[in-house]
Amino acid sequence: MKQRQWLALCLAFVLCLGVGGCNKKNEPYKETQFLLDTIIEITAYGADAQAAVKAAMEEFRKIQPLTDHFDPASQISKINQNAGIAPVRVDPEVIGMIRHAQELSEKMDGAFDISVGALTRLWNVGHNGEYVPEAAEIEALLPLVDYRLIQIDLVQQTVYLPKKGMYLDLGGVAKGAALNNAVNALKAKGITSALVNAGGDVRVIGRKPDGKAWRIGVQDPRNSEGVMAKLTLDQWDTLETSGDYQRFFIKDGVRYHHIIDPKTGRQPREIASVTLVYQDSAEVSDLASSGILVLGVEKGLQVLQRFPGVEAIIMTTDGRLITTPALAGAVGQ
Known part of the structure; x- marks a missing residue:
């Protein structure tokens, strides 16, 4: 699948679950740009939403000339x-x-x-x-x-x-840094309800205008039109995903994707998708879900314990869905 097609589908899943259903009195201001080699979509509510979104989008533009290899x-x-x-x-x-x-x-x-x-x-x-x-x-x-x-x-x-x-x-950290700066820009403009989606890495501010928590769809890594889990961000404000379906090709029946194990120089094969969910803070910020994918299920879950408050949804290449205990009741099919 081409990268832009996957990103468009990813945005569709997030937006249909996170923005839909709001009444006309709370129409959002939305803007979409292609920056940092991905699609950035920012949705905000409030009287100054347009100015806030433009200021937030500028934070992505500032990072690009610094980190674009x-x-x-x-x-x-x-x-x-x-x-x-x-x-x-x-x-x-x-x-x-x-x-x-x-x-x-x-x-x-x-x-x-x-x-x-x-x-x-x-x-x-x-x-x-x-x-x-x-x-x-x-x-x-x-x-x-x-x-x-x-x-x-x-x-x-x-x-x-x-x-x-x-x-x-710096692809694994530049987007996260820009995402943090964008959220800070929105908050500085007084925004209390917003969703920022940077190619599947999501940050939310507050709740939707109707008072409900943001609900995010996590794409099924083997079905481009399917959602493998639906997650309500009531305790968390950050969701990031890495998967072997984002940029890949299949040759002679073998899937080759863009995530490389630094120690072997080859693609890890056990995990198809990792989604990390957490509350962004000084202690836990801008994690690397791709690292968990490289480590595999057993070692990945062990390493995840070094990051207090971070929860995970893992889909293996053989179709197993694994969640950390705190997400057992939060993930809806």
Whole structure:
């Protein structure tokens, strides 16, 4: 499935469950843009909703020129271009995202790693047709993947990759940072009811105008028109999903998707979809559901215990639906 088709379907599921049913007195202001290589949809209610949504959307635009590794002029691209050559001075926000990514990597035993870029470029799923690299090509790049090698100088505000060929891909954290900034922008404008959907990663503010909690559909990873779970965000304000159905191709009966295990250079095979649900806070913010997918069910659930208050819905590739205990009564089919 093409990426934009999947994103459009994902938006349809979220919006039909989260926005529908409101009366005409509470018509939302909605805006959609394609930024950070995904579809961003912001829906807000209130007298200043239009101005608030535009301010929130601007936060995504600000992040893009900093972190877009496809843009040779971005700050992340400058870091990559200077790997093994020299440190690169960057904005404090870029430093913050990289440090946050390193902390996540440590907590997830390296299953999430922004230095995996050399491998994601090699596979280039979603951009390079049905290309399957040779084992030797993968093995040659594995020494370039290690978040612990990334050098940050807080005084000089520089980032340095010590090995030529190292490549950062901030896709796993840039969207979350922009999402947080967008929500803060909405709140600064006095918005008390809103939904921000960044390619399937969702943040809500308050409740819908009718007083009901936002209800979000989680896509069935093997049915593009189906919902495998419906979740009411009454205790949580954040939902993020990673899956093997978002960007993929099938060749000779094998599914190759865009999530790469940093330690093997290949796609993990046990989990089809992971959805994390939590209340965003200083202690728990901008997690990496892809890391849980890489770890697999048993290890993933163990690692999840390091993040208090975070719950999960996991669909395995053989069709098992697994939830953490707190979601047992919250997930509706």
